[in-house]
Structure formats: structure tokens, C-alpha cells
Amino acid sequence: EAQVTQNPRYLITVTGKKLTVTCSQNMNHEYMSWYRQDPGLGLRQIYYSMNVEVTDKGDVPEGYKVSRKEKRNFPLILESPSPNQTSLYFCASSLFGRLSGANVLTFGAGSRLTVL
Amino acid sequence: AQSVAQPEDQVNVAEGNPLTVKCTYSVSGNPYLFWYVQYPNRGLQFLLKYITGDNLVKGSYGFEAEFNKSQTSFHLKKPSALVSDSALYFCAVRVPILTGGGNKLTFGTGTQLKVEL
Numbered sequence: 001e002a003q004v005t006q007n008p009r010y011l012i013t014v015t016g017k018k019l020t021v022t023c024s025q026n027m028n029h030e031y032m033s034w035y036r037q038d039p040g041l042g043l044r045q046i047y048y049s050m051n052v053e054v055t056d057k058g059d060v061p062e063g064y065k066v067s068r069k070e071k072r073n074f075p076l077i078l079e080s081p082s083p084n085q086t087s088l089y090f091c092a093s094s095l096f097g098r099l100s101g102a103n104v105l106t107f108g109a110g111s112r113l114t115v116l
Numbered sequence: 117a118q119s120v121a122q123p124e125d126q127v128n129v130a131e132g133n134p135l136t137v138k139c140t141y142s143v144s145g146n147p148y149l150f151w152y153v154q155y156p157n158r159g160l161q162f163l164l165k166y167i168t169g170d171n172l173v174k175g176s177y178g179f180e181a182e183f184n185k186s187q188t189s190f191h192l193k194k195p196s197a198l199v200s201d202s203a204l205y206f207c208a209v210r211v212p213i214l215t216g217g218g219n220k221l222t223f224g225t226g227t228q229l230k231v232e233l
């Protein structure tokens with residue numbers, strides 16, 4: 001089954017304790033992206049990647065890091081989490097090319113993170 | 117800068133009645149428009165998109181949306197709502213590189229649809 005898999009689905013942590021949210025897709029998609037969803041703010045893009053070793057900042061990159069060493073994986077790293085990073089996080093992927101504007105994102109099921 | 121507005125936080129409708137979830141956008145250039153749906157504890161799922169051509173776009177689960185360039189709107193509609201349609205709906209816009217855009221996908225804030233018996 002074509003899917004985007006995120007882990008963990010739920011996590012409660014404390015301020016300053018580094019954590020990684022993993023994301024993996026099995027569709028050979030070039031493009032991958034991380035979003036956070038907050039009430040009243042919709043989805044905001046954190047980082048994205050157009051291919052292996054190519055990453056760029058989205059709208060709200062502060063406090064996050066990413067890497068794209070393999071095509072299928074795009075982990076999100078919080079080096080020193082703070083309470084304002086408590087949110088619902090989504091990883092998504094799609095094909096990427098000249099007509100990529102029309103490509104549809106496939107989303108993971110989400111990771112709910114609470115930072116105390 | 118491009119933006120998407122979903123003016124209603126919540127829409128309530130009785131089962132069997134038609135539903136409309138509103139979306140307006142602001143972009144420079146010709147937009148690609150999308151609707152996604154989020155069911156509880158699930159990721160977003162694609163519903164439909166407008167790229168070019170016929171202004172009325174049909175999508176999954178009986179949903180459709182009408183692109184109106186003069187009103188810069190892309191409202192989501194369904195002729196007869198079901199309780200199972202209750203979910204959070206997101207409109208999104210992108211201006212592709214081909215037409216001078218940055219290919220950035222911008223989401224609205226979401227509209228909670230509640231369909232009651």
C-alpha cells in the first residue's frame with residue numbers, strides 16, 4: 001500500500017530533550033515536506049525537500065532541523081524542544097517535476113507532540 | 117504573497133441537505149487549487165483539484181468545487197450531505213513555476229463540517 005509512515009504517533013517530552021520524528025514514504029516521491037497544524041492557524045510548512053540532499057526552509061523553520069540522506073526518509077529533528085512546539089505534525093510527499101504544481105500530496109497520519 | 121481564506125470556522129448542515137464550504141484566495145498568476153479533508157486522528161486526504169479547463173471540478177465522495185476567477189473563489193459543494201462527511205476541510209492554493217509562481221502550497225485555516233441527523 002502506498003503510504004507515508006510517521007513515528008511516533010504520540011509523544012510527551014520535556015523541554016530541552018532532543019527528539020526525532022521519523023517519516024518514510026514508499027512511493028519513490030522526490031518531494032517531501034513537514035507541516036505543523038495548530039488550531040486557528042491551519043497547516044504551516046516547516047521544511048521541505050525536493051530531492052536527496054536538497055532541503056529548504058518553509059514558513060516556520062525555527063527550532064527544527066531536517067535531513068534527506070535517502071529518498072524515502074525525511075526525519076524532523078527538534079534539538080531542544082520548547083512548549084511552543086507542542087503541536088500536531090504531518091509529513092507529506094509527492095512527485096516533483098516541471099508540472100509538479102498539479103501533484104497531490106500524500107500525508108502521514110500525524111504525530112502529536114507535547115512538550116512540557 | 118499568496119493567501120487562502122476560509123471564512124467559516126464551522127459549518128453545520130442537516131443530513132440530506134446541500135453543503136457549501138467556502139474558500140477564497142489571493143495570488144499573483146494563475147492558481148492551482150486543491151481541497152483536502154481530514155477525518156479525526158487521520159492525515160489529510162486529497163479530495164479534488166482545479167488546474168485548468170472546466171470550472172466545475174468533481175472529486176471523491178460526491179464532492180465538487182467551482183472555480184470562479186472573477187470572485188477568486190473555489191467553494192466546495194455537495195448536493196446531499198452525509199453524517200460521514202463530518203470532518204475538517206482545507207483549501208489550498210499553489211502558483212506553479214510554469215506560470216511564474218514559486219510553487220509554494222498555501223493552506224487555509226480549515227473549516228469544520230458537522231453534518232447532523
